[in-house]
Amino acid sequence: MQVTPEVLAEVALTRDEYDLIVEKLGREPSPVELGMFGAMWSEHCGYKNSRPLLKRFPTTGEHVLQGPGENAGAVDIGDGLAAVFKIESHNHPSAVEPYQGAATGVGGIVRDIFTMGARPTALLNSLRFGPLTEPRTQYLFSGVVGGIGGYGNCLGIPTVSGDIFFHKSYAGNPLVNAMCVGIAPQDQITTAEASGVGNLVVLVGADTGRDGIQGATFASVVNPEESHRGVIQVGNPFLEKLLIEACLELLQTPHVVAMQDLGAAGLTSSAVECASRGTVGIEIDVDQVSRRETGMTPYEVMLSESQERMLVVVRPEGLEAVQRIFDYYDLHSDVIGTVTDDGNVRIKSGDEVVADVPARIYTDECPTYTREGIEKQAVVTLREFDLNSVPDLEPTQAGDALKRLLGAPNIGSRKPVTQTYDHTILSNTVVAPIKADAAVIRVKGTDSGLAVKTDCNPRYCYLEPFAGGAHAVAEAARNVSCVGAQPLAITNCLNFGNPEDPGVYYQMQQAVDGMSAACNALGIPVISGNVSLYNESGDTAIFPTPTVGIVGRLEDVNRYAQMGFEGGGAVYVLGNAAGTLGASEYLELLHGRTAGAPPAIDLEQEVRVQTVVRNLISSGIINVAHDTSEGGLGVALAESCIVSGVGLQADLADVLAASGDRLDRALFGEAASRIFVEVSPDKEAELTEQLEDAGVAFIRVGDTGGDRLTINGMVDELVADLEAAWSAALLSHSIDPDTSSSVPGRSF
Amino acid sequence: MSTRYAVITFPGSNGEHDALKAVELGLQQPVEPVWYKETSLDRFDALLLPGGFSYGDYLRPGAIAQFAPIMSAVEEFASAGGPVLGICNGFQVLTEARLLPGALLRNQALEFRCRWLHVRTENNQTAWTSSLDMGEILYLPIAHGDGRYFAEPELVQELEDNDQIVFRYCSPTGETDGSANPNGSVNEIAGISNRAGNVVGLMPHPERAYDALIGGADGLRILSAVLAAGASKLGTS
Structure with a gap:
């Protein structure tokens, strides 16, 4: 022939x-x-471009019961039980038929979990779209969200967490990564x-x-x-x-x-x-x-x-x-x-x-390709952008800048999405979406709980893929640490463009190495995952997006933290006081620039900060902790005010000093290893003692209460006004509610 | 004396796990699932029809389940005065089976809604509300796409006149001015009963509210009512 x-x-x-x-x-x-x-x-089944890279991940550890190679990975969660989990992409089908593409993505990942003998217990999804101002994005967005809810709600598995990010590189090629977590008796794993x-x-x-x-x-x-x-x-x-x-x-x-x-x-x-x-x-x-x-x-x-x-x-x-x-x-x-x-x-x-x-x-004899990766000069130029060439924010503009960030699609409230997902079924949900940095579900029949989250900042990965990969793992771990859970393991979904392009292959290599470095430093193995390459349309590759899905364990599920201020307490910023404007949401949103190097990450410091926060939560010293990610300290403090409707009088003079006296950097600069906590006055001494013992730097930045967020007289806003801006982030762009649900393909 | 609960399960039901756990863990009562192909309910004192998407909600929510083999036994049980509680899709099944009047339409926003909310007790004389005080406010989760209660104006008036409206959506302090209505239900209706008061249907999920750790335990106030009333169809257990 x-x-x-x-x-x-x-x-x-x-x-x-x-x-x-x-x-x-x-x-x-x-x-x-x-x-x-x-x-x-095919790449999808044979991993021919990625298999050599995947070998770089650490895949073993004391909790690992099943590493990569099966339908899903499994970790020991005590009491003779295992958490079985995996994340998987359904990007290409969702680009063409968003409702069915996303729905069958959920169906596929759920099958992977019960195939292992585990009862599917929680769903998460990590979504990437083009700018929400584009009609095509609105169609894809409402279709994908509809499909996830339509399938997951019907199955009776709660969708409890996830993340959403909008950027023009995804306009023709959205990403739909679905994760499922199941629970099984260890001796029933199949x-x-x-x-x-x-x-x-x-x-x-x-x-x-x-x-x-x-x-x-x-x-x-x-x-x-x-x-x-x-x-x-x-x-x-x-x-x-x-x-x-x-x-x-x-x-x-x-x-x-x-x-x-x-x-x-x-x-x-x-x-x-x-x-x-x-x-x-x-x-x-x-x-x-x-x-x-x-x-x-x-x-x-x-x-x-x-x-x-x-x-x-x-x-x-x-x-x-x-x-x-x-x-x-x-x-x-x-x-x-x-x-x-x-x-x-x-x-x-x-x-x-x-x-x-x-x-x-x-299977075994599928050819593999190790290519040469070469960083694109254009990315180097962007990374080396002089951040000081950007004019600083005037104090009188600070409040408006904060509201613009809170109302940005990448930052604002996810409620229009999460309220369409059933997140209470199976009666395990202890911390629901939006209430904390990760969702918490209890493990019935035990005292323990699981914390789950997905994360990846594609802007960091684009500007410096090694750092971006490390950040993805560290932020996921930081998020579960902020509810008090010990990170056990991750699953990942490596979404990239065409690996035959040396620039894309460079991103893959570097991101995998960065993730591996963070996994090793934090002691978190990779137990399952999926690779999705060729995410391009026209000549445009997506931003590199190595999505991390994480599962952590709370020994006592009654001892968890949320992000909303309770009032009558003091707020301390732990870890890095100052962030950077490099690769920040602020720089893109207010100055139209995707530029600069992402925040530096000291993995040893990251471990110290996360560990002490977990200890503070489990010992009952704090009930409130929040990581500062996109939008920096200003946005994160506002979020903690908004979700519980409690004000804060903040003094960021020390943060400003650490930020080279730049107001924009102090308020909206982004950083790794930075978490703030609220503590009641009678426990402040215990808090600072533990922080000193742990070698974690801290600054007392204010007191909670009232109905306003004030920052050194520069920001002075009613929490209700901040909430209004934050709540409208996805709504103001969404299409007419009368048509948003009747997306093609919705057959029931 | 224990009360034996049945959880009627159709293909596509998905609230059966919670209903079983709420009774087992929340009430410490005997409970078992009953698959739709069964034909006898003689061994039970109270029936729960849980939420979900029976038969995939194909045609209309609850429309196909009304023809399931077990439904003849459910009708017999109800007509003999046994306590029957339809939750969410179970409520939809009971309206399709005409054990409860009216219908449940697509939510006004045309989207699924999941959240915790408040309902006010409007009738504490039914089999499932006899432990509640009149006007008592309960905090319960909803999770549905088709929960907009609808009936013709004459029928709604009849329900009002006969005290068949059991729960209304309300503010945390009990106001029913419409602002707390999650789905566009007529007269803020969250739950109704039949004339006799032994069959109750509601959209909120009492079986997901049986433990403070998961958001609240007010659901047990409903599920346990038949215990306080000593419901035991067999009378000897």
């Missing part, structure tokens, strides 16, 4: 990769095999390793249709809008809820050997991965797969990405019991194959063999 460039383009393989397949097989691949290679050797020759391969859930064929391949090419037409999957959360209950019940029986969901690359990927992990073979007869359309070819069946399907490997003697459970939940199941001993994934259509390849060639 003479393969044409058109055929190769269809499966997104290069001529070299094709030749490698021929060499490994000792023959030309069949059409079905070629399609399967296209999916398995893996996706097929074993036992003669065991049966059962496909359960939705019938297979033509939706999403070659989705994994097209997630790995540029220009999502052009490439994704016709490959978008449609979600059915109603069916997935039944699958959750049935599969968790199934895992209580002794009949199941392995379980694997069908996600990217559908049956191809789940069969190949199950076989490859278990170092066995799998034989599948596609004629046994129930279809939702007639005339589907074996190629289409193997590469369909129809949603809400699971592959279960069952002992033959348990088949009847397994089918009884599926019948109870009205789920359709088919026995479609068996486990074999030859290590091959053999696909048959009746008696005809249409594909027969050793599983390891699809």
